[in-house]
Amino acid sequence: MIEAEPGDDTALDRALIERWNAGDEQAATALVTRHAPALARYAVRLGMSDEAAELVQDTFVRAFGALGTFRSESSLRTWLFTIQRRLVIDRRRATARRGQELDIEEVGYASTGYDALDTIVADETSMRVTKALASLTRMQREVFVLRVQEGRSYKEIAQILDSSEGAARVHYHNAMRAVKEFLDD
Amino acid sequence: MTDCMNAEMRDLLPDLAAEALSTAETSRVGAHVAGCSPCADELALIRQVRGLRAPAVEIDVGAIVAKLPRPTPGAAPRVTAPHDDRGVVSLDARRLAATHAAVGRRSLANRARGAWRVAAALGVIVAGGWSIMMVRSGGIPNMQMQADSVPLTDLGAGVSVPNVTANEDGGNTPIADTSPNAQATEGAAISFGAMNDLTDEELTRVLDRLEQWDGATSVETTTTRPILLTTPGEARQ
Numbered sequence: 001m002i003e004a005e006p007g008d009d010t011a012l013d014r015a016l017i018e019r020w021n022a023g024d025e026q027a028a029t030a031l032v033t034r035h036a037p038a039l040a041r042y043a044v045r046l047g048m049s050d051e052a053a054e055l056v057q058d059t060f061v062r063a064f065g066a067l068g069t070f071r072s073e074s075s076l077r078t079w080l081f082t083i084q085r086r087l088v089i090d091r092r093r094a095t096a097r098r099g100q101e102l103d104i105e106e107v108g109y110a111s112t113g114y115d116a117l118d119t120i121v122a123d124e125t126s127m128r129v130t131k132a133l134a135s136l137t138r139m140q141r142e143v144f145v146l147r148v149q150e151g152r153s154y155k156e157i158a159q160i161l162d163s164s165e166g167a168a169r170v171h172y173h174n175a176m177r178a179v180k181e182f183l184d185d
Numbered sequence: 186m187t188d189c190m191n192a193e194m195r196d197l198l199p200d201l202a203a204e205a206l207s208t209a210e211t212s213r214v215g216a217h218v219a220g221c222s223p224c225a226d227e228l229a230l231i232r233q234v235r236g237l238r239a240p241a242v243e244i245d246v247g248a249i250v251a252k253l254p255r256p257t258p259g260a261a262p263r264v265t266a267p268h269d270d271r272g273v274v275s276l277d278a279r280r281l282a283a284t285h286a287a288v289g290r291r292s293l294a295n296r297a298r299g300a301w302r303v304a305a306a307l308g309v310i311v312a313g314g315w316s317i318m319m320v321r322s323g324g325i326p327n328m329q330m331q332a333d334s335v336p337l338t339d340l341g342a343g344v345s346v347p348n349v350t351a352n353e354d355g356g357n358t359p360i361a362d363t364s365p366n367a368q369a370t371e372g373a374a375i376s377f378g379a380m381n382d383l384t385d386e387e388l389t390r391v392l393d394r395l396e397q398w399d400g401a402t403s404v405e406t407t408t409t410r411p412i413l414l415t416t417p418g419e420a421r422q
Contacts, residue, residue: 021256028250036249040242052242057249064253129233148234151203154196169196176227177188183230 013076017067032060035077038150039084045145046088055091059084078156081146085160132182140175147172189223198224202231 013034019027036056043052063070063083070079133141139161146152146160147168157168189195194217200206201214218224 023256025250028253029246032246032249036244036246040244041239044239044242049240049242053244056242056244057252060249061252061254067256125233126237129230130237133234144234147199148202148231149237151199151205153200173195176230179230179234180227 010072010075014072017070017076020064021067028064031076035080036060038077039080042081042084042145042150043088045149046085046142048088048091051091055084055087058087062087074156074159078152078159081150081152081156081160082162128183129179132179135182136175136178140171140178143168143171144175144179187223189221189227191217191221191224194218194221194224195227198228199231202228202235 013031016027016031016034020031039056039059040052043049043055048055059080063080070076133144136144142161143157146157147154152160154165154168154172157163157172158165161168194214197206197210197214198218201211201218204211206214218228
């Protein structure tokens with residue numbers, strides 16, 4: 001289990017990628033150790049608790065298979081989030097095709113299962129905040145998680161969600177308003 | 186909980202909570218929050234959300250690393266630093282050349298498939314045109330037609346519409362139709378030779394009727410079938 005989580009240092013990531021390409025196995029270990037916790041957390045926030053570890057692994061395998069396409073104009077972690085999110089959507093589509101989830105419009109977001117089970121709730125207040133997050137729309141919740149819990153910028157969120165910065169900003173503020181209203185009730 | 190009207194400050198609150206701001210920005214936003222009750226409340230909420238912990242996920246770093254696709258020895262991609270203006274992590278020349286070669290092979294294969302499709306389409310057009318011309322000229326002496334559909338009764342001659350397939354020797358052979366309808370009308374087969382006995386007026390009527398019928402098949406409910414020239418392979422299907 002990974003406990004520590006190093007920061008999101010683009011220059012360090014770039015250097016590690018270069019070392020990996022030169023045949024340094026330890027560089028890959030360092031990269032996985034740096035980003036796996038955030039990916040696992042993101043998977044859980046997307047409602048994929050049961051498959052989080054597998055998703056993290058698949059994300060790294062896919063990312064390392066396409067390192068040649070990685071553009072360092074975005075951070076490695078943002079790129080990894082983007083890949084993982086697509087994997088989540090693919091899995092939900094596959095599940096929907098098997099008839100386990102019927103609402104195709106909501107594929108990729110529906111039934112994310114973001115509830116108390118996905119969070120270690122320490123007290124009553126945390127429970128209420130968790131429920132407030134669960135009340136958000138799928139897009140609001142995803143943007144809110146990326147902005148608040150993962151500290152991503154609007155530009156990065158737009159890249160991850162394949163959207164625009166303006167849309168990400170609107171979703172964030174709508175989500176914040178909804179959370180406040182939920183807590184005020 | 187009310188909202189602060191300073192949108193810029195509100196936008197920076199998550200970054201402040203994440204300690205992702207520069208020293209100067211941290212001071213600036215911090216000073217604002219100190220005097221703004223809505224922002225202070227929002228920052229407290231953000232910190233509370235950040236404090237929510239997801240359940241631990243067991244991740245085996247070694248297992249992940251073991252499954253990672255390895256860079257090709259001798260053709261390792263190089264990370265290009267941002268001095269190339271685009272900051273692109275690019276492949277080296279050899280890998281790019283291999284990629285281009287693969288793309289080129291795919292393009293050749295695609296072009297070959299396209300050529301076959303064009304040739305097949307031309308064949309269908311030529312064969313179809315030829316058959317129509319021959320039917321209109323009324324002369325394919327050895328063409329036998331097998332009735333397998335409802336006759337055009339008002340022609341009086343029991344003319345019906347067949348499926349015809351071309352023989353290798355240039356002749357035509359009726360396509361065996363085992364449908365009940367075909368079996369019921371098996372005895373109604375006629376040859377084009379009989380049409381030579383028709384007067385010009387009768388022949389004109391037949392052709393006119395055929396033209397009307399051919400144009401109407403797509404919109405009218407009819408039990409007749411269009412003239413269909415098929416290849417032997419298709420006929421067997």
